[in-house]
Amino acid sequence: MGMISKQLVLKNAISEMRVLLNTAKEFCKENSISGNVTRDIHLALEEIFSNIVFYGFRDQDEHQIAISLSLSNNTLVLEINDDGIPFNPLESKAPDLEIPLEERETGGMGIHIACELVDEIEYFREQNKNILIMKKNEIFI
Amino acid sequence: MTLKVASSEKSQGVFIISPEGSLDTDTYPILEEKVDLLLDTSPDMLIFDMEKLDYISSMGVRVIAKAKKSLKKSEGKVVMLNLQPQIRKVFEIIKALPSEQIFESVEELDQYLDTMQKETIE
Numbered sequence: 001m002g003m004i005s006k007q008l009v010l011k012n013a014i015s016e017m018r019v020l021l022n023t024a025k026e027f028c029k030e031n032s033i034s035g036n037v038t039r040d041i042h043l044a045l046e047e048i049f050s051n052i053v054f055y056g057f058r059d060q061d062e063h064q065i066a067i068s069l070s071l072s073n074n075t076l077v078l079e080i081n082d083d084g085i086p087f088n089p090l091e092s093k094a095p096d097l098e099i100p101l102e103e104r105e106t107g108g109m110g111i112h113i114a115c116e117l118v119d120e121i122e123y124f125r126e127q128n129k130n131i132l133i134m135k136k137n138e139i140f141i
Numbered sequence: 142m143t144l145k146v147a148s149s150e151k152s153q154g155v156f157i158i159s160p161e162g163s164l165d166t167d168t169y170p171i172l173e174e175k176v177d178l179l180l181d182t183s184p185d186m187l188i189f190d191m192e193k194l195d196y197i198s199s200m201g202v203r204v205i206a207k208a209k210k211s212l213k214k215s216e217g218k219v220v221m222l223n224l225q226p227q228i229r230k231v232f233e234i235i236k237a238l239p240s241e242q243i244f245e246s247v248e249e250l251d252q253y254l255d256t257m258q259k260e261t262i263e
Contacts, residue, residue: 017166039196039227046198050166097236101202102209109235110199116234 004031005070012053012063012082020049020067027069033076037139040117041078044134047110048080048089056084056130071139078118078134087130088123089115142196144168146175154185155254161193164201173204180211187212188250192223197231206237218242222250 006027010016024045028038049065057063066081095108115121120135142163151157156179160172179187187208209219220242224232232238244250 014166043196043198043231046166050198050200095235100209100239101206101235101237102213104206106203106206109202113199113231113234 003070003072005068007066007068009064009066010049012057012065012084014050014053016053016065017046017049020045024069028076031071033139034141036141037076037136041076041134041136044114044117045078045080047114048132048134051089051110052080052082052084052087052130056082056087058085074138074140076136076139078136080130080132080134082130083128084130086125088125089132090121090123142168144171146172148175148179151188152254154182155188156184156186157188157190159190159193163196164194164204165196165198166200169198169200169204172201173207176204176208180208183215184212184217186218186220188220188222190222190247191225191228194228195225197228202231202235202237220244220250222247 006023008019008023010020021042024042025038027033028041045067049067052065063083066079068077068079070077070079089111092111093108094112095104097104114134117136118134119137120133122133124131124133142165144164145161147159147161149157158172158175158179162168164172176187189205205219205221212219221232222244223246224243229238244253
């Protein structure tokens with residue numbers, strides 16, 4: 001089976017979210033990925049992308065965020081690259097889940113949700129870019 | 142995706158808020174605005190009926206958390222009803238499903254409210 005993949009490059013604007021999420025949904029549909037997996041990666045992408053747009057850049061300039069969705073065997077691989085400030089979601093401060101929701105600090109919740117929705121996450125910082133790879137397995141069930 | 146929010150007063154100071162559709166990064170201000178208006182009336186209870194909600198992101202969860210925080214100060218309550226599996230999943234991930242605040246149905250909530258009312262009278 002050849003590599004099936006889809007690439008897109010978006011601006012760091014929250015209005016780009018719709019393009020991202022629609023593309024992801026279409027990709028899932030075209031490749032017969034299950035509804036549950038489609039929902040999970042939809043939410044994971046929303047959380048990661050909004051986090052980059054809201055907190056990833058210290059300047060007001062336009063930046064590009066590159067996203068690729070690819071399929072290999074039974075695994076969906078999402079890769080998100082941005083040239084924002086270094087941010088490793090795996091080392092970001094997790095919310096304190098042992099205290100009631102209303103007492104928690106507001107940060108970190110979206111990243112935590114995204115991390116929990118996928119099976120594997122890898123992060124690299126290369127050539128001043130954040131490279132985040134998320135993998136979701138068993139995508140046809 | 143869109144969000145519609147309906148609300149009604151179930152009894153004095155007890156409001157049902159019913160978001161329908163997708164509560165996400167784009168749409169959460171629609172719910173937040175409605176919730177803020179109700180919080181201004183110093184309600185005893187806000188009931189989020191999630192029956193018709195099919196998607197929630199962390200921004201949506203924050204609106205609920207903000208309502209809880211605000212009502213906690215005035216000893217009010219926030220409860221949730223009819224969580225669809227995908228909504229429940231998000232609240233489970235962030236461990237925000239305390240059993241005393243989640244009800245399966247309006248009937249179950251009514252029983253709880255009756256008991257609470259009796260306790261208040263006694």
